Amino acid sequence: METEANRLDRDGGFPEQAFAFLNACGAMTAPLPRRFGGLGAGTEPEAGDAMLRLLRLVGHGSLAVGRLYEGHVNAIRLIVRYGTEAQQQRAAEDARAGHLFGIWVTDGSDPLRLLVADGGLLLQGGKLFASGARHVTRPLVTAQPEAGPPRMLVVPLGVDRHARDTLGGVHGMRGACTGSCDFTGVRPGEDAVIGAPGDYLRQPEFSAGAWRGIAVALGGIDRLVDALRDQLRARGRHEGPHQLVRIGEALIARETAAMWASRASRVAEQPGHAEGDVIAVVGLARIAAEQAALDVIRLVQRGLGLGVFLQDNPAERVMRDLATYLRQPAPDETLCEAAGWFTTRDLPA
CATH class of the missing domain: 1.20.140.10 (Butyryl-CoA Dehydrogenase, subunit A, domain 3)
Incomplete structure (x- = not known):
């Protein structure tokens, strides 16, 4: 990971080799509950120490990879905690298929809004400081509905997304490919919404x-x-x-x-x-x-x-x-x- 991180810091690009390795060794599915074929690392109490050791090892190899992998783990945890059984099953299938999850919650001048239009849901606005903006394929985002607290959604993304990498250049963490993504015009299905209103901010x-x-x-x-x-x-x-x-x-x-x-x-x-x-x-x-x-x-x-x-x-x-x-x-x-x-x-x- 460190060899690739040094190269990407200089030349730019996404840590493809690191994530190919993490996928091959089972780290990408490790956060899944054991009933879905994972290790429960980060989602089941008895596996908390294992997740700490894993995150620490990844951070030792590359903090940029660690940031992206932490986002993957956090998104899966929120889906497991607040999602329906069907949503958890779909997330497990996506993780096994190699999809990279992430959490994008920072709004810019045009905050992400969840609207109802033509009998369905419609997104308007975008997210800033989105780690892996052009590479995360299953971002969990927060969007503001017309009334009430923010809602969480998992929005499948492909290569046709409206995203760009690093916003004006950053001092460090260049390998995390942090940038912005515009969701305007995206129509998520009702089953994309995770949990109840305000769940993202629910303590602890x-x-x-x-x-x-x-x-x-x-x-x-x-x-x-x-x-x-x-x-x-x-x-x-x-x-x-x-x-x-x-x-x-x-x-x-x-x-x-x-x-x-x-x-x-x-x-x-x-x-x-x-x-x-x-x-x-x-x-x-x-x-x-x-x-x-x-x-x-x-x-x-x-x-x-x-x-x-x-x-x-x-x-x-x-x-x-x-x-x-x-x-x-x-x-x-x-x-x-x-x-x-x-x-x-x-x-x-």
């Missing part, structure tokens, strides 16, 4: 899913810690006391993020936890992972010096990808809300 599921992004970011942290140790050893500088301090601090930061990721995944996946506990624990884990990643980036830059900013250094792309991947919305609000929740109660065991 809406906030709890962030732990899977944390797991992918943890893989990027792993890769940078590896790069720091490997390159210092190759230069014969790994025994200097200042470099040993950096290695030690990087390992501490990495393990801190790993422990928070594990805590968040278990609280989110195992039943019986209070809704507020789930949201707050995942929120704290998200901030802890961000702080750990930024610390590791700083330590790698100081430890390896100017050479780590050269494009042929494998750590250079990973730092850009990780810094971009971490830019999730409202970090200050997330931290304050979690701190407020646990001011009067302890974290769940």
Whole structure:
């Protein structure tokens, strides 16, 4: 994955080889419930630890692939959680056929609307920051109906879609092929609508899913810690006391993020936890992972010096990808809300 990611970062394009491998090894169907031939990873509580390890490994190979694969997992989870039995069965068939799912929920100046026209449903508007805009074939999108909360839909897409890749160029995560897609004029069937009005924003599921992004970011942290140790050893500088301090601090930061990721995944996946506990624990884990990643980036830059900013250094792309991947919305609000929740109660065991 890393070899392909380095090439795509320079030349552009979609990570075809990575997804061919993920499909061949069963990762694309792993999130499906076991009754549909999957492993239940990400959709059944007992397989939460397995999904954390899988996302972490994928993130180690390529954060861009990790972002796309995380979207695939998240979309399937929402369909399994809120969809009908027939919709779940269709999603399972599509996943087995090699379709890539994703979640596109960010609106631009022309928000996606769900209208009723000529006796059927009609979409107007589009989505921005759509990972795999020209390559995801089964995006789960949110659309605003004429009245009431947003609705979720799975919209089958082919090569004739009105989509384009990267919006004006991005600093990192170029391999995720993030862009925009215009759905104006698309007529989805009634069976494309997933769940009830407002299900996408329903808590704690809406906030709890962030732990899977944390797991992918943890893989990027792993890769940078590896790069720091490997390159210092190759230069014969790994025994200097200042470099040993950096290695030690990087390992501490990495393990801190790993422990928070594990805590968040278990609280989110195992039943019986209070809704507020789930949201707050995942929120704290998200901030802890961000702080750990930024610390590791700083330590790698100081430890390896100017050479780590050269494009042929494998750590250079990973730092850009990780810094971009971490830019999730409202970090200050997330931290304050979690701190407020646990001011009067302890974290769940």
